[in-house]
Amino acid sequence: MAILGIDEVGRGPLAGPLVVGAVILPDEKPEWVAELKDSKKLSAKKREKYAEIIMREAPATGLGWVSPREIDELGISEALRLATRRAVKSVRALHTSFSQIVIDGKVNFLSLTTLAKYVTTMVKADDLVKEVSAASIIAKVARDKYMLEAGKRFPAYGFDKHVGYGTAAHIAAIRENGPCEEHRRSFEPIKSLVGFSRSEAKKKNTTFVGTLGEDAAVKYLEKAGHTIIGRNFRTYFYEIDIVSRQGSNLYFTEVKYRKNDDYGGGMMAVGAEKLKKMRYAAECFLKYHEREFGELNPILAAADVAGEDFVVKEWVEIV
Numbered sequence: 001m002a003i004l005g006i007d008e009v010g011r012g013p014l015a016g017p018l019v020v021g022a023v024i025l026p027d028e029k030p031e032w033v034a035e036l037k038d039s040k041k042l043s044a045k046k047r048e049k050y051a052e053i054i055m056r057e058a059p060a061t062g063l064g065w066v067s068p069r070e071i072d073e074l075g076i077s078e079a080l081r082l083a084t085r086r087a088v089k090s091v092r093a094l095h096t097s098f099s100q101i102v103i104d105g106k107v108n109f110l111s112l113t114t115l116a117k118y119v120t121t122m123v124k125a126d127d128l129v130k131e132v133s134a135a136s137i138i139a140k141v142a143r144d145k146y147m148l149e150a151g152k153r154f155p156a157y158g159f160d161k162h163v164g165y166g167t168a169a170h171i172a173a174i175r176e177n178g179p180c181e182e183h184r185r186s187f188e189p190i191k192s193l194v195g196f197s198r199s200e201a202k203k204k205n206t207t208f209v210g211t212l213g214e215d216a217a218v219k220y221l222e223k224a225g226h227t228i229i230g231r232n233f234r235t236y237f238y239e240i241d242i243v244s245r246q247g248s249n250l251y252f253t254e255v256k257y258r259k260n261d262d263y264g265g266g267m268m269a270v271g272a273e274k275l276k277k278m279r280y281a282a283e284c285f286l287k288y289h290e291r292e293f294g295e296l297n298p299i300l301a302a303a304d305v306a307g308e309d310f311v312v313k314e315w316v317e318i319v
Contacts, residue, residue, distance in 0.1 A: 002027065002098040004060075004091060005131025006109075008080060009039070009139040013164030014174070014190060015157070015182040016147050018071060018079050020064040020109075021139030022087040023054060024096050025131050030057065036133040038126040039140040051141035054134045055288040061134075062090030063142055065232070065239075072186040073198065084109035086232065093230040094292065102129050104136070154180045213257035214241050216310040217303040224315075226251065229293070233285050240281045242303075250296040252282040253315070257305045275300065275318065 002024055010018045025033055032053055039047055055061055064087030071079045084103070088110065101118045103109060104125040110116050125132040144163055151159035157173045157180065164170075164182070174183065174190060185196040218228055226244035233240045242253040254274065278300050286298060304314040 001100060002059075002096075003129065003131045004088070004098040004101045005125070005129055005133070005135045006084060006087065006101060007104040007126050007132050007136035007139060008083065009136065009143050010164070011076060011080065012166075014166045014170065014184055014187050015068065015159065015164035015180075016150060017068065017143065018066040018076075018083050019139045019143040019146075020080070020083040020087040021135035021137070021142075022060075022062040022064070022084075022091045023058050023131050023134040023138065024060040024091065024098050025058055025134060029130075033130050033134075036130050036137065038124075038133060039136040041127070042137070044144070047137055047141050047144075050134075051138050054138055056290075058134065060091045060094045060096035061138055061288070062087040062094075063139060064088070064090065068182055068184045071184050072196070075186070075198075080107070081109045081112070085113065088115065090230050090233070093228065094289070102132050104132050150182050154182060156180075157182075212310050213305040214255050216305050216312055217242060217253060217255045217315070220303065220312040220315060221251075221253070233281065240278065240285065243285060245293070245296065248295075248297055250286075250293050250298050251301050251317075252278060252285070252298065253301045253303055254278055255303045255305060257310070259307070278318075 004022055004024050006020060006022050008018065008020045010016060032050065036050060042050070064083035064085065066079045066083040070082065074082065099118070100120065101110065101115060102125050103119055103121050106121055106123060108116060108119045108121050110119050122128065126136040127133065147159045147163040151157070156177045158169055159182070162170050171189060174193065179185060179190050179194060183190050185191060185194050186198065190196070214231060218231070221242065221244050222228065224246070226246045229243040229245055229250070231242055233243055240252045241255040244251045244253065282298050282300065286293060300318040302316055302318055303312055305311065306313050
């Protein structure tokens with residue numbers, strides 16, 4: 001009986017994304033599985049060691065990311081549901097079967113989905129169920145590395161030390177410098193400092209528009225004979241919008257949306273730096289899923305989506 005284990009990391013920090021991990025472990029449990037436990041009980045070195053093994057050897061893994069802006073717009077409860085759905089969607093795209101879902105804690109974040117009946121919630125599952133332990137480990141390692149990079153972009157806040165949690169030094173830095181784009185403006189004390197309004201956050205949030213653009217690109221690719229492998233595969237530095245397969249080729253598609261033609265086509269946004277990040281993310285995906293897709297020919301691509309009707313104007317392979 002295959003179990004899909006689910007756990008979250010990043011519910012309480014003042015900054016950075018919320019990340020949900022989802023893992024199915026091998027039926028024949030290798031020796032390293034017995035060593036898995038709640039990620040908080042492992043050293044950083046051991047977490048990284050096991051995360052690499054899990055990503056390489058587990059039949060299916062998935063990460064669901066929710067940005068600080070999405071958290072501000074939705075609230076933390078709905079953000080947890082969204083991150084869980086995204087993680088599960090990533091796993092299901094790999095077509096690995098499971099018969100039970102175990103979520104750490106007391107809340108069934110899949111309660112409004114068709115998978116609700118398969119869910120068991122369990123307090124301390126991250127220490128009692130190995131699949132949930134594995135999920136907590138890959139989510140923790142992924143988020144910590146993301147925050148390490150955020151620390152390089154915003155050195156004034158010390159993200160590399162507290163990964164976004166509300167330490168005294170972090171709060172002092174916020175008061176001195178104001179919040180940056182990684183901060184959750186709906187969380188105190190930031191909420192009071194910036195006079196946060198959820199309606200204003202929703203107006204400024206472009207995530208929904210980006211999702212509609214991706215939806216249009218997915219339909220375009222499926223019509224062209226592609227099988228969608230996954231969406232929003234995220235590395236520590238970059239996210240691939242769509243991963244698809246057609247024949248012996250594996251495509252990594254960047255979706256660029258433009259409201260109109262005033263500033264040229266969406267393809268203009270795919271420059272040298274963007275290509276570098278796309279290649280890195282594609283290499284990471286293939287490393288983690290070498291067993292399923294290692295023999296396929298990887299190809300970078302871009303989709304130009306435009307207008308209020310979200311029409312795919314162009315989809316091209318990138319040399």
